[in-house]
Amino acid sequence: MTTSPGYQRFDVVVVGAGVIGTAIAARLSATSARVCLLEATDDVAEGASKGNAGITSSYYAAPGTLESDVIAASYLRWDDVCRRLDVPFRRIGAVMAALTKEEADGLPGELANAKACGVGASIVSGDQARRLEPLIGPDCIQGLVLPDEGIIDPMRLCVGFAELAAHNGVEVRFDSPVIDIESHDGRVAAVITPQARIETSFVVNAAGLFGDLIAELAGGSSFKMWPRKGEYWLIDREWGRTLRHIVFAAPLPDSKGIHVVPTTNGTALLGPSVMDSDQRYDKTTDSETLAYVTEKTRRLVPSVPMDRAIKAFAAIRPASEKKVRIEVDEVVPNLVHAINRSTGVSSSLGIADMVAELLAGAGLDLAPRADALDHIPTVRRLLLDPEPETLAALDPRYTQVVCACEDVSAAEIQAALEMAVPARSIDGVRKRTRATAGRCQGSVCMAGVTFMCSLAQGRAPGDVVVTASGTAGA
Amino acid sequence: MSARSKVVVVGAGIAGLTVAGALASSADVTMIDRLPAAGGVLGYEHPAVRAEAAHARAGGVRSLLGTTALRWVDSRLLVAGPNGIEWLSVDRLVYAGGARPAVPSELRLLGPRVAGVVAATVAVHLAEAEVSMGRSVCLVGISDWAERAARIVRHQGARVTVVSTDEGRPPDYGDQWWMGWRAVAIEGTRRVSALIVARGDSHQRITCDTLILAGDSRPLRNVDGAIADAPGVEFAQRTEDRQSIEDVRRHSLEIAGRVRDQLAAS
Numbered sequence: 098m099t100t101s102p103g104y105q106r107f108d109v110v111v112v113g114a115g116v117i118g119t120a121i122a123a124r125l126s127a128t129s130a131r132v133c134l135l136e137a138t139d140d141v142a143e144g145a146s147k148g149n150a151g152i153t154s155s156y157y158a159a160p161g162t163l164e165s166d167v168i169a170a171s172y173l174r175w176d177d178v179c180r181r182l183d184v185p186f187r188r189i190g191a192v193m194a195a196l197t198k199e200e201a202d203g204l205p206g207e208l209a210n211a212k213a214c215g216v217g218a219s220i221v222s223g224d225q226a227r228r229l230e231p232l233i234g235p236d237c238i239q240g241l242v243l244p245d246e247g248i249i250d251p252m253r254l255c256v257g258f259a260e261l262a263a264h265n266g267v268e269v270r271f272d273s274p275v276i277d278i279e280s281h282d283g284r285v286a287a288v289i290t291p292q293a294r295i296e297t298s299f300v301v302n303a304a305g306l307f308g309d310l311i312a313e314l315a316g317g318s319s320f321k322m323w324p325r326k327g328e329y330w331l332i333d334r335e336w337g338r339t340l341r342h343i344v345f346a347a348p349l350p351d352s353k354g355i356h357v358v359p360t361t362n363g364t365a366l367l368g369p370s371v372m373d374s375d376q377r378y379d380k381t382t383d384s385e386t387l388a389y390v391t392e393k394t395r396r397l398v399p400s401v402p403m404d405r406a407i408k409a410f411a412a413i414r415p416a417s418e419k420k421v422r423i424e425v426d427e428v429v430p431n432l433v434h435a436i437n438r439s440t441g442v443s444s445s446l447g448i449a450d451m452v453a454e455l456l457a458g459a460g461l462d463l464a465p466r467a468d469a470l471d472h473i474p475t476v477r478r479l480l481l482d483p484e485p486e487t488l489a490a491l492d493p494r495y496t497q498v499v500c501a502c503e504d505v506s507a508a509e510i511q512a513a514l515e516m517a518v519p520a521r522s523i524d525g526v527r528k529r530t531r532a533t534a535g536r537c538q539g540s541v542c543m544a545g546v547t548f549m550c551s552l553a554q555g556r557a558p559g560d561v562v563v564t565a566s567g568t569a570g571a
Numbered sequence: 572m573s574a575r576s577k578v579v580v581v582g583a584g585i586a587g588l589t590v591a592g593a594l595a596s597s598a599d600v601t602m603i604d605r606l607p608a609a610g611g612v613l614g615y616e617h618p619a620v621r622a623e624a625a626h627a628r629a630g631g632v633r634s635l636l637g638t639t640a641l642r643w644v645d646s647r648l649l650v651a652g653p654n655g656i657e658w659l660s661v662d663r664l665v666y667a668g669g670a671r672p673a674v675p676s677e678l679r680l681l682g683p684r685v686a687g688v689v690a691a692t693v694a695v696h697l698a699e700a701e702v703s704m705g706r707s708v709c710l711v712g713i714s715d716w717a718e719r720a721a722r723i724v725r726h727q728g729a730r731v732t733v734v735s736t737d738e739g740r741p742p743d744y745g746d747q748w749w750m751g752w753r754a755v756a757i758e759g760t761r762r763v764s765a766l767i768v769a770r771g772d773s774h775q776r777i778t779c780d781t782l783i784l785a786g787d788s789r790p791l792r793n794v795d796g797a798i799a800d801a802p803g804v805e806f807a808q809r810t811e812d813r814q815s816i817e818d819v820r821r822h823s824l825e826i827a828g829r830v831r832d833q834l835a836a837s
Contacts, residue, residue: 335798378760380683409676410684489655496651498639501605501793537791538674544696559702567686567761569697571705571780
């Protein structure tokens with residue numbers, strides 16, 4: 098219903114294309130609501146949603162909290178959702194390893210909490226823990242087994258949510274930071290981006306770390322978000338795939354600790370550290386913190402081969418006084434906040450449902466749409482396909498392996514460049530396919546990926562965006 | 572007469588060609604390479620490459636070019652190329668995939684992930700496609716790649732600063748040198764804006780708009796199941812930053828000899 102360039106009207110504007118914003122967009126896309134998803138950067142999953150351990154928690158927070166409720170409303174649904182949204186997922190289970198008496202003393206409390214959340218859990222001896230996960234070290238004296246924990250590709254989850262939303266008619270706009278919000282009679286009336294003035298009946302604030310700034314622009318209640326930096330190591334698949342379970346450190350009063358987490362592509366993540374700061378864009382790594390992550394990891398899994406580290410990186414997750422904020426704003430009745438500190442992936446399905454209820458309660462008509470899709474096309478992957486030898490007949494471009502470390506073919510990269518929410522940068526290709534993300538970090542394939550982006554996007558190779566708006570050429 | 576043993580050599584550079592040629596008389600040898608031409612980093616026109624290629628061909632070595640080896644499982648090799656995606660039955664795999672520059676984590680190079688930080692292999696490839704690699708380029712490491720990258724970006728008009736832990740004489744392809752200094756951190760928001768270098772306790776900041784990683788070579792390995800030592804696999808890879816063709820050939824012949832002995836014993 099565009100009446101003129103730069104002027105549009107929607108029922109809901111969702112601000113932020115992280116895992117929560119995309120999950121909400123996907124959820125609302127199955128209804129009669131007209132939805133616009135706005136993202137300040139050039140892709141989905143540019144904040145905490147790309148920098149996390151890729152765990153779908155079953156138990157994380159104390160029973161009776163909002164956080165545990167939204168996780169409980171999500172964790173059993175991943176097998177089905179990931180199949181429909183072409184997202185790598187495996188429910189491999191976790192072992193929380195206690196190495197000291199103090200840590201072991203904490204496990205019965207964790208067990209009781211997990212059970213109160215309705216989650217399967219049991220306490221096992223150190224030997225039983227090692228039988229379950231042979232890479233757990235000899236110092237483990239007791240373990241808490243959480244069989245319903247899963248691993249997921251969090252970036253592909255955001256891509257899947259956004260893709261489903263787009264297929265169902267949600268308008269997804271990138272490079273669209275919210276620079277102002279107009280109000281009328283105490284209600285949000287329009288959202289302003291550099292390109293457009295967008296009239297809307299409701300705004301959903303899923304801006305994560307920047308959620309406080311959106312609330313302020315909307316004249317809503319005042320709260321503060323700040324960045325919590327975590328540093329990680331990524332270890333090669335050759336070792337990572339020998340790890341069969343997530344290994345959690347036993348939580349201490351002040352921290353959840355450093356974990357050892359297999360990823361859906363076979364690598365292993367070590368981390369994260371925790372450091373609060375006031376720098377929302379600071380993603381530098383430092384040697385002291387990385388050494389700390391290594392040391393804490395070795396307590397749990399002594400054999401982790403640091404000479405097989407592919408990459409060290411820092412990621413920012415949003416922190417706030419309120420761990421999870423899913424509510425209609427106290428001041429502005431058509432502004433709904435949907436912000437979570439660090440369990441965004443694990444709670445995204447539950448949060449999306451809850452936001453839909455809040456919107457309906459606030460007067461939005463959300464009639465289910467019979468013609469809405471509930472899945473997106475699946476792209477077969479050379480690395481993980483059970484019958485790779487059949488792929489060439491499907492598309493000859495499967496025989497052109499562009500990224501040899503991660504076995505990513507030209508067929509997969511082309512699919513990433515042509516989807517409804519396509520890769521718009523080399524990072525976008527990396528998120529959707531893992532090309533350039535392997536042990537050589539693009540030393541072999543980055544030029545080839547650049548040329549494929551160049552062709553698909555009709556721009557010179559030097560103008561292809563690599564990451565965070567920086568280009569291949571200078 | 573029993574069937575001859577099957578050997579696959581992955582990599583048709585000077586190392587792979589040498590191994591394949593040396594084994595041709597004692598095994599059924601197939602040589603595969605990702606690129607559609609033999610020669611690797613030296614290129615097909617190099618006299619040493621042409622000589623080894625002729626020797627391999629005369630010995631009956633079969634070539635599958637434009638083909639990528641993907642994974643090695645129980646004496647089977649999954650490959651993808653013009654013949655499709657297929658499993659080859661193989662008695663011995665010789666991996667001769669060459670080398671690559673070390674990545675930031677291997678160099679313990681800290682900082683954010685930003686544009687403009689590229690492996691020399693990528694920088695050369697992009698620059699050959701006339702992508703401008705920047706006006707002030709920092710080049711970390713002294714290597715064959717560093718030399719190629721430096722020459723091409725200087726041709727584009729860039730000023731090149733070479734950083735190397737090597738205390739020796741500076742190379743002739745830089746405009747400025749930090750010999751005996753170690754690259755420790757990257758700075759920048761969208762694109763790299765500076766490299767921090769250290770020597771002992773002192774640190775210096777070198778501004779740059781491109782950072783090319785060209786040193787501390789590692790073996791390039793990307794066949795799953797043959798990343799580290801594995802049954803049935805030999806590696807014909809040397810990883811010095813600068814290496815002579817003679818050294819590579821000598822080492823390759825040693826590997827070929829070892830494989831020949833293994834095949835004779837089995």
